[in-house]
Amino acid sequence: MSFKEVFDQYHWDDIKSSIYNKTAEDVERALRHSDRDIEDFKALISPAAAPYLEQMAQISHELTLQRFGNTMQLYAPLYLSNECQNICTYCGFSLDNKIRRKTLNDIEIAREVKAVKDMGFQHILLVTGEANQTVGVDYIERAIKQIRPHFANVSMEVQPLDQEDYERLIQQGLHSVLVYQETYHKADYKIHHPKGKKSNFYYRLETPDRLGKAGIHKMGLGALIGLEDWRVDSFFVALHLDYLERKYWKTKYSLSFPRLRPFSGGLEPKVEMVDRELVQLICTYRLFNQEVELSLSTRETNQFRNHAIKLGITTMSAGSKTNPGGYAVEPQSLEQFEISDERSPEVIKTILEQNGYEPVWKDWDLALESAI
């Protein structure tokens, strides 16, 4: 059974009302359970759980410590291109956004690689838009080949690909792939992705299945917060995670919870999520799943990130540039979204240490990949 079949058994409105109908009793019950299931998830994500936030935070902190210890993984994104043939209403790279387009060539990639390495990073996340003519699988494959020897771990966040393409890239040493559904609301998905390959909801929905079959080491899931009701979207993320963990059991999983950020051409979030609610979401994911990595980007404020360290987060980016060439080649080119925490990796490292956390720069090794 693929996730499409699982997904089609659920109805958005039913899930929504079942979440909003949860009571304090349901929340207390969910807090008491040791193995929490998807119903418990609904209770903890519901408005009824708001008064229990500190208790959730404490359990989340404890569970995270038990599984991950006092560590925080650090990585940096590397934007290879801002070319994109899709229209996404919330993204600065959208086709209808008249910005100057740039795709890094080999020499420029080398300069960016050096700049990122000089900051101390060993884990890198390659990012592109979706432009199959110029930044298709061949381009990505070449880039991975060039970049792989310089980093302990290479992840990627690009358009969904076919299984064979993933297999090809894994052969080159690709370690993990992040692919967010953006929203699990079918009708709204169409509104936000009116044109381009990305408008195919189900092709995107089944991407993790293709990744699992291709044998990826790790994959990242998530929903973009702000497009639709975040509680319902997060429920589907949890459902997706549960399904994938059982089916592709050799793969590791991570979750992200990006909140819509201002960008050039801006869309106002339909649904606003306040900080308190983001804390609730982070803790709920942790209470639901003790093993999953929870990743927080520089979209969030300094203040929030400082405190998130103890809430259940295990992975952070730092010093990020979200424009191609942003580190060394062309610092002024247009970014995908504005980052909020602009502090250097050095500063983040100090803050982690002050909080009793060990910053982890390297948590993988090329030698561990037998496929290469």
Place this chain on the structure above:
Amino acid sequence: METFKIADKEFNSRLFTGTGKFKNSQLMKEALEASESELVTVALKRVDVSDADDQILTHLNHSRINLLPNTSGVRTAKEAVFAANLAREALETNWVKLEIHPDPKYLMPDPIETLKATEELAKQGFIVLPYIHADPVLCKRLEDAGTAAVMPLGSPIGSNKGLKTIDFLDIIIEQANVPVIVDAGIGAPSDAARAMEIGADACLVNTAIAVSDNPVQMAIAFKTAIEAGRMAYEAKLASPVKHAAASSPLTAFLDEL
């Protein structure tokens, strides 16, 4: 209580039983009837499939009971595949409980041969239920190979030592996409109840019923314990939690933002 399915077959009872070690076939029959079990294993090596009056088989001729031939006695995947095919012919069932133990002392299941045999038998269209050690990774490998269920042991066969492997059974149950039937080692109804409480789909009990002084009464005791354990699981057991301190050290920052 919820019913459950293995392959396409639906079961009301979560107690599976075996046919070995009873004093006589009549007592076996009475105990199995009292157990209300719907799946009963029978060792291929024990029955004479060519004999229409075979003592065990004639006593199991009951519409409620599904026969589950087991391959007990084989030592390799090759022998197991052969035995399963023989059972399919003779007993007209494509269900098979795979038991491969080259070790005659503790009858420990061979994981490597079991995986190989499962792959082959699933390809041949068998509904395979492998008896295995409580090994979570092996369970996932068996799922990939097309197994219909997994049957991890609670402790060594016939030992009546109970759920020595409970921490691993927990992991297996949490990760499983196929039914988990705890097999071997269950010595008392309380062991069976515990297995059900942690979410096992069913238990297979043989020795503890067969060798008790009153197998019929013991069969009823197991039936009741399994129902109780399952009900508790469905009602969800609570675990103790620490209560949060009155202050909010982790979330107080939100008030200042």
